Amino acid sequence: MKRLLSIELQKIWMNRASQILTISYFILLSFIALIASIKFNIGAFKLHLAEMGIFNFPYIWHFNTYVADFLNFFLAIVIVSMVANEYSYGTLKQNLIDGMSKKELLASKFLTVVLFASITTVYIFVMSLILGYSFSSYTELSIVFSELEYLGAFFIKLVGFFSLCLFLGILVKRSAFALGFLLLLYIVEGILYGVFRYNISAETAEKIMGFFPITAMSNLIVEPISRLAVVRSIGNQVGVKGVKDYSVHITDVVLVLIWISVFMFLSYRLLKKRDL
16 A cells, blocks of 8 residues: 555655645645734625634634635646646556556555545645634633534545546546546536525425436535525524524545545546556
8 A cells, every 4th residue: 555655645746836836725725814814894894704703613623624615626637737747657557567556556546545535634624723722712622623524524525536536547548638627517517506406496406406416526625604694683683584404414525425425436447447
């Protein structure tokens, strides 16, 4: 396992573009901390985001994992390029000649996916602790370490998303086309949701789309903004009293785990059938 992982990491680190994208990704994740400094002063109206409670424990686990998810595209490029470069430079064939099996080839890439997801999750955990203890009104341990299921959901979501990127990279062999297919999946699921919602109902559309990969991953961590007390207060004043479920559901976790298995199975089938 260690040997397979070291081979992949060496390939990534030797690629200049992958180095820059990976470093940029973690730098951008750090910019979440800058949200604390954002202030709006419009006449008598003053808004300081940190004072709204976005960094309060345990809410911070929900907020930070949701925001960090928007930056995953950077690592998606690295994952897709990792596969595309193998085809372009003929290293897949060379690895097979050197004695690696196709199962080991796929395992090395999946281990890299899990490693990236693990490092990112730990990074968000540490950064959230620092921000939380700096700005949170609640620092009791029982509160600080509650709702950590959002971190678990974030990790599974990352593995699922990167596994999809890995599969698309193997499927189409080119970075640009693989990323294009990824964007197309988002568009197709959006269109399908609109069709189901228009012809059936919003509730049924959400249930049906929950089985699709992109939507299943999105359902793991729903938007946290409407959960803020100040946002709820504004909603009550204008007559909007929506009740939303913000929790992480085991059914969504299982669905994403199933999709991860499907992506890995299909990736292995493709590698097994192709003459590399």
